[in-house]
Amino acid sequence: MAPISYYLVLAIIMFFIGILGVLIRRNALIVFMSLELMFNAANLVFVAFSRQYQALNGQISVFFVMTVAAAEVAIGLALMVTIFRTKHSIDVDQMNNLKG
Amino acid sequence: MPTVNDFLLILPEVVLLIWALLILLIDLWIPDTKKYYTAVLSAAGLVISAGCAFALLGRTGSAFSNMVVLDGFSSVLSILFLLSGLAAVALAYDYLKRNAAQRGEYYTLLLFSIAGMMLMASANDLIMVFLSLELLSIPLYILAGFFRPRLASEEAALKYFLLGAFSSAILLFGIAWIYGSTGHTDFPGIVASIDGGRANYLLLLIGAGLLLVGFGFKIGVFPFHMWVPDTYQGSPSSIGAFMTVATKAAGFAALLRVFLVLFPAEAPIMAGILWGLSAASMIFGNTVAIAQMNMKRLLAYSSIANAGYILMAFVPYGNPVIAQEAVSSALFYLLAYALTSFGAWAVMIALEPAESDGLLLQDFSGLGRKYPWLGAALLISMLSFIGVPLTMGFWGKFYLFKTAVDGSQIPLVLIGLLTSLVSAYYYLRIVMFAYFKPGEPQIQPGRWASVVAVICAAGIFVLSFIPTPVFQFAAQMIMGMK
Numbered sequence: 337m338a339p340i341s342y343y344l345v346l347a348i349i350m351f352f353i354g355i356l357g358v359l360i361r362r363n364a365l366i367v368f369m370s371l372e373l374m375f376n377a378a379n380l381v382f383v384a385f386s387r388q389y390q391a392l393n394g395q396i397s398v399f400f401v402m403t404v405a406a407a408e409v410a411i412g413l414a415l416m417v418t419i420f421r422t423k424h425s426i427d428v429d430q431m432n433n434l435k436g
Numbered sequence: 437m438p439t440v441n442d443f444l445l446i447l448p449e450v451v452l453l454i455w456a457l458l459i460l461l462i463d464l465w466i467p468d469t470k471k472y473y474t475a476v477l478s479a480a481g482l483v484i485s486a487g488c489a490f491a492l493l494g495r496t497g498s499a500f501s502n503m504v505v506l507d508g509f510s511s512v513l514s515i516l517f518l519l520s521g522l523a524a525v526a527l528a529y530d531y532l533k534r535n536a537a538q539r540g541e542y543y544t545l546l547l548f549s550i551a552g553m554m555l556m557a558s559a560n561d562l563i564m565v566f567l568s569l570e571l572l573s574i575p576l577y578i579l580a581g582f583f584r585p586r587l588a589s590e591e592a593a594l595k596y597f598l599l600g601a602f603s604s605a606i607l608l609f610g611i612a613w614i615y616g617s618t619g620h621t622d623f624p625g626i627v628a629s630i631d632g633g634r635a636n637y638l639l640l641l642i643g644a645g646l647l648l649v650g651f652g653f654k655i656g657v658f659p660f661h662m663w664v665p666d667t668y669q670g671s672p673s674s675i676g677a678f679m680t681v682a683t684k685a686a687g688f689a690a691l692l693r694v695f696l697v698l699f700p701a702e703a704p705i706m707a708g709i710l711w712g713l714s715a716a717s718m719i720f721g722n723t724v725a726i727a728q729m730n731m732k733r734l735l736a737y738s739s740i741a742n743a744g745y746i747l748m749a750f751v752p753y754g755n756p757v758i759a760q761e762a763v764s765s766a767l768f769y770l771l772a773y774a775l776t777s778f779g780a781w782a783v784m785i786a787l788e789p790a791e792s793d794g795l796l797l798q799d800f801s802g803l804g805r806k807y808p809w810l811g812a813a814l815l816i817s818m819l820s821f822i823g824v825p826l827t828m829g830f831w832g833k834f835y836l837f838k839t840a841v842d843g844s845q846i847p848l849v850l851i852g853l854l855t856s857l858v859s860a861y862y863y864l865r866i867v868m869f870a871y872f873k874p875g876e877p878q879i880q881p882g883r884w885a886s887v888v889a890v891i892c893a894a895g896i897f898v899l900s901f902i903p904t905p906v907f908q909f910a911a912q913m914i915m916g917m918k
Contacts, residue, residue, distance in 0.1 A: 354605070364598065371602060382612050391619060397621060407574055408574065411597065415590070419587075422587050433587050434670050
């Protein structure tokens with residue numbers, strides 16, 4: 337059985353890859369994938385500690401998070417489809433219509 | 437097992453959610469030309485829910501195995517959210533008709549979002565905080581893009597969505613580490629674990645920091661503000677008005693409760709971060725607002741500055757006496773800010789032509805002469821934003837500054853006073869356009885938006901004569917907190 341620190345380090349790496357993806361990538365779809373990576377990093381932390389404490393509440397939390405993430409996927413993809421229809425691009429660097 | 441009593445304690449939320457689902461169904465049979473029925477129905481739902489919230493005022497208790505609590509803090513904020521929702525319905529009615537976007541789902545989504553906010557104010561478990569945050573955010577992502585296929589609205593929605601989901605992910609990561617530190621996500625369990633010395637201090641601190649970043653995005657403080665101006669400008673104005681007030685209040689509700697209950701011991705470290713966030717927001721919001729000629733963007737930057745003001749009172753939250761005072765003054769300021777902000781937005785929405793991204797300041801020219809009531813409402817709102825005596829904004833700032841002085845945060849108060857002076861320039865410039873420049877508003881003002889503007893202005897003025905009872909009411913309401 338691998339010690340808990342392995343899982344936690346993996347989760348931290350996933351989280352930072354996610355943050356980098358959000359900050360660096362330009363395609364909104366990839367940004368969105370990076371966000372999912374961040375959510376799953378949190379899930380991994382929950383599950384790892386849940387086993388550490390021999391308690392179920394962390395795993396139940398993960399189910400809630402997965403449900404919410406699914407709802408967010410639905411909204412996010414719908415928004416991207418509508419914006420692609422208008423603009424024929426989902427490049428976040430080109431989202432500069434609003435300026436002050 | 438949940439009992440009837442559990443449902444009774446969250447009756448306003450239950451009523452609102454059931455009502456929203458019913459409207460979703462009923463709206464199918466309401467033809468496009470008669471969408472005012474949907475508006476009236478949703479307003480009725482908000483009023484009934486507010487009635488339930490009033491009936492529960494003063495009751496305390498926890499429900500669903502400590503997932504939610506009912507106390508004065510959550511009751512007062514629930515009523516504030518419901519009234520904001522009522523204002524958002526009234527503001528939307530003429531405005532959506534003018535923009536040919538009268539679709540019934542606007543009202544349903546609004547109701548869902550308000551239910552999320554109410555749950556957020558009474559959440560007593562970090563998972564509940566996360567879920568209610570998503571319940572309030574997801575409908576708002578759609579509402580921000582409600583004017584599709586207009587590009588500005590879609591862009592606002594996508595930006596709001598990406599940064600909103602980003603902040604949720606950070607918040608969730610923080611919750612996961614707090615769970616790792618204590619083995620609990622419910623507040624009593626976490627507090628017991630911390631008090632029993634079983635919690636890992638470092639993990640708890642990391643979690644608290646991540647939570648602060650997540651909430652910082654939601655309340656829109658510098659440096660987590662980048663979505664605020666674009667989203668407020670691109671989304672429908674009635675939603676912009678609703679977001680500046682209600683979303684911000686919901687974010688503060690969760691922030692105040694989580695930090696007061698869970699992290700009083702981390703106050704010395706957190707105070708420094710809060711200090712920086714508060715000072716940076718006040719300076720940044722007020723200086724950048726000077727350069728804005730678009731009213732929506734100006735109000736967006738003003739909302740960043742106002743978040744900084746509220747945060748100011750909360751900096752010395754480690755001291756229990758100050759913390760009580762800080763929460764009451766934050767509640768008082770949220771009320772004052774709600775009236776002021778809705779007043780300003782309502783005047784703008786009343787005059788905003790179809791297909792526009794907000795009025796330019798020049799568009800207010802001649803308002804005072806042509807429509808004296810709207811002009812007066814704009815004047816009172818702007819004076820209240822600055823914090824001139826005889827307005828609620830003055831008393832709001834007075835209590836915030838007083839709390840900060842009691843907590844010996846003199847430099848922060850000085851920054852607050854100086855930035856308030858700076859803000860007078862851009863607020864008064866709008867008044868100058870409205871009263872001293874020749875011109876005429878482009879369109880006939882919307883009726884309901886004008887009503888909201890006048891009611892808010894009257895509230896700002898009348899309540900400013902009885903600040904002490906209002907403040908004492910707030911102070912008395914939060915006594916049962918914790």
